[in-house]
Amino acid sequence: MIKRKWLLVFCLVVVLISQGLAQSGSVEAPLYKEAKAPIDLRVEDLLSRMTLDEKIGQMTQAERGSIQPKEVATFFIGSVLSGGGSSPRPNTPQSWAKMYDNYQQAALNTRLGIPIIYGTDAVHGHNNLKGATIFPHNIGLGATRDPELIRRIGEITALETAATGVDWTFSPCVAVARDERWGRTYESFGETPELQRLLVGPYIKGLQGPNGEMKGRYIVATAKHYLGDGGTNWGTGDGGFWIDRGDVTVSEEELRAIHLPGYVEAIQAGVGSVMVSFNSFQGLKMHEHRYLITDVLKNELGFTGIVVSDWEGIKEIDTPDYYNKVVRAVNAGIDLFMEPNTWRNFITALKKAVLNGDVSEERIDDAVRRILRVKFQAGLFEAPFTDRSLMAQGVIGNQEHRAVAREAVRKSLVLLKNEHNLLPLAKEARIYIDGSNADDIGNQCGGWTITWQGASGRITTGTTIRAGIERAIKGRGRIVSNLNAADVAVVVVGEKPYAEGVGDNRKLTLAWQDLQVLEQVKAAGKPVVVLLVSGRPLMITDDLKDWDAVVVAWLPGTEGQGIADVLFGDYNFVGKLPITWPKSLDQLPINDGDEDYDPLFPYGYGLTMDLEN
Structure with missing residues (x-):
């Protein structure tokens, strides 16, 4: 009884002393919580306090659909992501912010209070969010060859993304697309490393801030996919695809010359x-x-x-045992693992690997050190929650941002043919408009828009190509439904949305419905402007002679008015092909510099209009 009394007295004294010290300011906060301390010292201080379970948790990234906030706390999870099309319901900025803050609060409730970093594929705007500004996909931006424009696009993407709480984007794609049959061609700036050298740095500066701020209105960027994703051989694809995820068989010298320069630029940025x-x-x-x-x-x-890692990226490592896939990938140097639905298995396997001695604690510390450093750089310890003031400013999908997207559309357009100077069109003309992509916001945005694969139809807010033309000629010309009554026909053809290997395509032909429309226009004897809305070159050699003007619009995004701006001569064409346009499938793959280079249109090709006459 006496011992118990003394124990109670001792505990009381400790509590009183602790309270006194706290009130007097004598208890110092851990170094890692000192905002003004050097980041490297903060990282080492925090790392020294962490258990193995906490470290492995930091190396784990789960998909929002497979993890609850309480599990973030239980397993010390370092990162959560939204995969393509993974959005809270309703899909509004407010829902995103609430979701983010719920996950973040759970992370902060852990022993050390290490915040999560939340990632998403904001690859042409905050494209998982309905109502966000959707820019042209990278292939169109490559056609602009405009670094300052690309920097502004990165800046707007960052701002609209940060306004919903998300602090990390898996962009830009640094791929050099060497075969247009690849379903990710449109994610590339083009077929030569010169475009990556020109545009990757400005894009990253726009996303992360001019001085690498990564906080406030800026977010953390990702250069992907390292290395050689655009250089795989047809027929070697993995995951059930023809070329996506395939094998790159060039020499290391060629790999470095073609596919590495973009990463050098990214690191320098x-x-x-x-x-x-x-x-x-x-x-x-x-x-x-x-x-x-x-x-x-x-x-x-x-x-x-x-x-x-990429989405379940270790899955395709050639060993049937998940444990060994984890061991090989960690020892190869991957730090953070996007194991969206199998994150629990990853945690179990990696802990076992460390205890077995198959993965060293030094390797674990290197990975966690890198993760913590970026979190400190991004200011997540000081400002972990959504900055609601950004949303209150009405930054998401506002007119100022859409104006920049419209400018990007204008500058991305490439004029391939303009027989008899059909372009620019007169605003007083009677215009017949048809084709599968004439009035479809989903088709002109392409994949990675609201959902992973994208979809046809009114999937988000924006201006279709037809609506843009209607606005441009309002009060002067008109759109007619009778082809015979038209002065000129505008036929908008191309591809429907797809993403990744789903878009691998060995034919690259126009849809029969579009070819039928073009035949009808030909039979009517009307001059025709063909707009190609696609993520890559298509086979048009046999039909080209029947078309008076041909414009490549790529995948322009939500601001279709930018196409009308150029068709009617308010602006001239400035875009140049970022990728070679082949004559036939037999030529594929075909790239600038090939010995037998004989394309339909060469890399860098692009006409302008005679606006003076």
Whole structure:
């Protein structure tokens, strides 16, 4: 009884002393919580306090659909993401912010209070969010060759994304697309490394801030997909695809010359993360390629940020055992694992690997150190929750941002043919408009819009190509429904939305419905302007002679008015092909610099209109 009394007295004294010290300010906060302390010291202080479970949790990224906020706290999860099309309901900025803050609050309730970093594929605007500004896909931006425009696009994307709480985007794509049959061609700026050298740095500066702020109105960027994703061979695809996730068989010298320069630019621009690619290099999956990840990216190029896997990227490592897939990928140098639905299995496997000695604690510490460094750089410890003031400013999808997207559309357009100077069109003309992509906001936005694969129809707010033409000629010309009554026909053809390997296509032909419309216009003897809305070149050689004017509009996004701006001569064409346009499928793959280079239209091609006459 006496011992128990003394124990109670001792505990009381400790409590009173602690309270006194706290009130007097004598108890110092941990160094990692000191905002003014050097980041490296904060990282080391926090790392020294962490258990193995907490470290492994930081290396884990779960998809929002497979994890609850309370599980973020239980497993010390470091990151949550929204995959393509994964959005809260209703899909509004307010719902996004509430969702983000719920996850963040759970993370802050843990012993050390380490915030999560939330990622999404904001690849042409905050494209998972309905009502956001949707810019042209990268292939169109490559046609502009305008670094300052690309910087502004990155800045707007960051602002609209940050306004919903999200602090990390898996963009820009740094791929050099060498075969247009690849379903991700439109995610690339083009077929030569010169475009990546020109545009990657400005895009990252726009996303992260001119001085790498990564906070406030800016977010963390990702250069992807490392390395060689655009250089795979047809027929080697993985995951059930023809070319996507396939094998790159060029020499290391050629790999470095074509596919590495964009990453050099990204690192020089201070990019916060690099995503590893699904593809293989000379038979070895990139997700287990220690030489290219650790020796080249981290050591040779000096990258100090986060190396993140792609969606279930370790799944295709050639071993049937999940444990060994984890071991190989961690030892190759991947730091943060996008295991969207199997994140619990990942945590179990990695802990077992460390305890077994198959993964060293030094490797774990290197990974966590990188993750923490980016979180400190992004200011997540000081400002972990959504900045509601950004949303209150009405930044999402506002007219100012849409004006920049409209400018991007104008500058991305490439004029391939203009027989008898049919363009520019007169605003007084009677115009017949038809084609599958004439009045479809979903088709002109393409994949990675609201959903992963995208969809046809009125999926978000914006201006279709037809609506843009209607506005341009209002009060002067008119759109007619009778072809015979028209002065000119505008036929908008191309592709329907797709993403990744789903879009692998060995034919690249126009849809029969569009070809039928073009035949009708030909039979009527009307001059025709053909607009190609697609993520890559299509086979048009046999039909080209029947078309008076041909414009490549790529996948322009929500601001179709930008097309009308140029068709009617308010602006001239400035876009140049970022990718070679082949004559036939037999030529594929075809790229600038090939020995037998004989395309329908060469890389860099693009006409202008005679606006003076």
